[in-house]
Structure formats: structure tokens, C-alpha cells
Amino acid sequence: MLAxxxxxxxxLGFIYxxxxxxxxxxxxxxKLLHFAHGVIYMVGAFAAMIGIMYLHMHFLVALLFAxxxxxxAGMAIExxxxxxxxxxxxxxxxxxGIGISIFLENLFQILFxxxxxxxxxxxxxxxxxxITETISLxxxxxxxxxxxxxxxxxxxxxxRFTKLGVAIQAAAQDIRAASLMGVNVNxxxxxxxxxxxxxxxxxxxxxxxxxxxxxxTMGTIPGLKAFCVVVLGGLGSIPGTVVGGLILGIxxxxxxxxxxxxxxxKDAISFVILxxxxxxxxxxxxxxxxxxx
Numbered sequence: 001m002l003a004x005x006x007x008x009x010x011x012l013g014f015i016y017x018x019x020x021x022x023x024x025x026x027x028x029x030x031k032l033l034h035f036a037h038g039v040i041y042m043v044g045a046f047a048a049m050i051g052i053m054y055l056h057m058h059f060l061v062a063l064l065f066a067x068x069x070x071x072x073a074g075m076a077i078e079x080x081x082x083x084x085x086x087x088x089x090x091x092x093x094x095x096x097g098i099g100i101s102i103f104l105e106n107l108f109q110i111l112f113x114x115x116x117x118x119x120x121x122x123x124x125x126x127x128x129x130x131i132t133e134t135i136s137l138x139x140x141x142x143x144x145x146x147x148x149x150x151x152x153x154x155x156x157x158x159x160r161f162t163k164l165g166v167a168i169q170a171a172a173q174d175i176r177a178a179s180l181m182g183v184n185v186n187x188x189x190x191x192x193x194x195x196x197x198x199x200x201x202x203x204x205x206x207x208x209x210x211x212x213x214x215x216x217t218m219g220t221i222p223g224l225k226a227f228c229v230v231v232l233g234g235l236g237s238i239p240g241t242v243v244g245g246l247i248l249g250i251x252x253x254x255x256x257x258x259x260x261x262x263x264x265x266k267d268a269i270s271f272v273i274l275x276x277x278x279x280x281x282x283x284x285x286x287x288x289x290x291x292x293x
Contacts (some may be wrong), residue, residue: 004135005253011141013249014148018203019226020233020241021155022074022196028172028236029192032090035097036077037200038223039104042216044070044201045119045208046108052122059124059209066205067198074197075190083186101223108216116215119208126209140210147202152242155195164191172236221267228274234287243285248274 019041026034047069051062081096130136159165164187170178171188179185203222208214229248233240255269278284 001134003132005256006250007131007135007137008141008256009250009253010246011137011144011249012253013246014144015203015207015222015245016225016229016248017148017242017245018151019200019222020229020245021152021238022193022200023226023230024233024236024238024241025168025172025192025196027230029168029175029189030082030086032082032093033097033227034082034193034196035094035223036081036100036104037074037196037226038219039101040070040074040077040197040219041200041204041222042108042219043073043104043204044197045204045214045218046112046216047201048205048208049120049214052120057122059122062122063202063205066201070201070204071194071198074193078190078193083189105216105220112216114216116213118212119214121209121212124209126212138210140206144203144206144210147206151199151202155199155238158195164188168192225267228271232274232277232284234284237284237286240284240286 019037022040023034023037026032026037044066048059048062048066051057051065052059055062055065057065077097077100081100082093085093085096124140127139128136129139129142159169167178167183167188168191170181170183171185175185178188204219207222208218225248229241229244231244232248233242233244251269251273252267281287
């Protein structure tokens with residue numbers, strides 16, 4: 001039972017990681033809390049649904065289609081909602097992000113209604129994989145784990161071995177110094193939004209496939225939990241995001257499996273544990289305590 005819940009928690013943790021990595025990268029460069037990121041998770045799921053139902057795509061093609069649409073949506077949000085406000089008070093950009101999120105959720109409710117609908121199956125048969133006699137897992141959750149590991153590996157290679165990846169790291173260290181050294185800051189920021197949005201869409205599509213449901217507000221709670229992961233791991237730390245996502249996913253799975261009879265649900269337990277950890281270490285697990293002189 002414990003091993004089963006741990007495996008469920010790892011799969012759930014990789015969903016949070018796929019969403020939170022983009023938030024971490026964006027915060028690392030702009031020091032911006034991108035509150036419209038959760039809605040990108042939803043946009044990816046709906047883009048894949050449109051690709052399967054109306055464009056008759058295979059699931060894998062629809063997944064790539066969703067990544068492209070989400071990347072373009074993320075770039076558009078940065079261009080029209082954040083870039084004009086760059087340099088203004090952080091509360092201003094925060095309100096802009098919240099406004100974009102509410103606008104897109106309401107737009108999708110108008111276009112597709114607010115009802116929950118089944119996610120179309122196209123070329124993927126959802127089955128249960130028997131790992132041991134007592135441990136089993138739907139193949140879609142295995143896909144989530146594999147996709148998460150593959151995405152992290154590709155992200156590491158991109159940041160480590162490509163010119164744009166090095167530019168993103170330079171901007172994250174000091175965006176003004178990077179600009180003075182000839183780095184095209186606007187290009188770097190757009191690429192970061194596109195990359196983070198594409199990863200979030202992968203999480204949205206795989207969750208829609210796993211639970212066979214899709215609705216316009218599906219990104220609200222995962223988006224909030226992704227913020228918790230970012231804060232838990234340490235703002236701007238990708239390794240911290242990975243560890244924080246796995247911790248949150250495992251805690252939720254264990255509380256769902258062993259504490260299901262409690263009045264407090266698994267979401268509340270996760271936030272309580274987050275608050276407790278931050279009381280001990282306010283900068284997060286991998287965050288740095290920086291003193292201003």
C-alpha cells in the first residue's frame with residue numbers, strides 16, 4: 001500500500017514539476033509571479049482536444065500541437081500583458097497576470113461551456129500496468145513520469161549546451177548585465193515563456209488523458225500548487241522545483257491514501273505542510289538567504 005501511494009505521488013509530483021519549472025524560470029529572470037501560467041495548462045489540454053476531435057490528429061501529434069499553441073499563447077501573454085509593464089511595480093504585473101487568467105478562463109467557458117467533458121482518446125489505450133503483485137499503475141501515469149524525466153533531461157541539455165540556454169542562465173543571474181553584454185533580453189524572455197508554457201501544456205494534456213476530463217477552470221488549483229512548489233523548492237531554483245514537486249506529490253498521495261477519512265482534504269494538508277516548512281526555512285529548500293547591505 002505504501003509503495004503504491006509513493007508511486008502515485010511521484011506521478012503527481014511530475015505533473016507539478018512540469019507546470020512549476022516554467023514559473024521558476026520566469027521568476028529567475030524577471031522576478032515575476034506569472035499568475036496566468038495555470039491557464040496555459042488548460043489551454044494545452046483544449047488545444048490537444050481540438051487537434052484530436054476536429055483535426056483528426058493522433059494523440060502524439062495532438063500533444064505536439066498543444067505544445068506549439070501553448071508556447072505561442074505564453075509568448076503572447078508576455079508580449080501584451082507583461083512587457084508594457086516591465087519596470088513598473090510588481091503588484092501591477094501581478095494584477096495583469098490575474099486579469100489575463102480570468103479573461104482566458106471566461107473565454108473558454110463561452111467557447112466550450114463550463115461543463116466537464118470527456119477527453120477524446122486517439123491512439124492511446126488507457127490500461128493498468130501490473131508492476132508487482134501489489135503495485136499497479138495506469139499506463140497514463142507512467143507516461144507522466146517518463147514525460148517528466150524526458151522533459152527535465154532535454155531542459156538541462158538546452159540550458160547547458162545551447163547558445164540561447166546560456167543566454168537564459170546569464171539573464172537569470174543578472175538581466176541588466178546580460179543586456180550590457182549584448183544578450184537580446186526580449187528574445188530570451190519570450191523564449192523562456194514559450195518553453196515554460198510548452199512544458200505546462202504537456203502536464204495538462206496528460207492529466208486530461210489520465211482522468212478523462214477537461215474543463216475551462218482545470219488549471220486553477222494545479223497553478224496554485226505549482227506556486228507552492230516554486231516557493232517550497234526556493235524561488236528561481238530548478239533543482240528545488242524538482243524536489244519540491246516530488247515532495248508535494250508524495251505528500252498528497254500519502255494523505256489521500258491514509259488520511260482520506262479526515263475532515264481536511266489532501267489539498268489543505270499539502271498547504272499546511274508547505275506553511276510548516278516555510279516557517280522553518282522561509283527561503284525554501286534550495287533558496288538562498290541574501291542580505292541587503
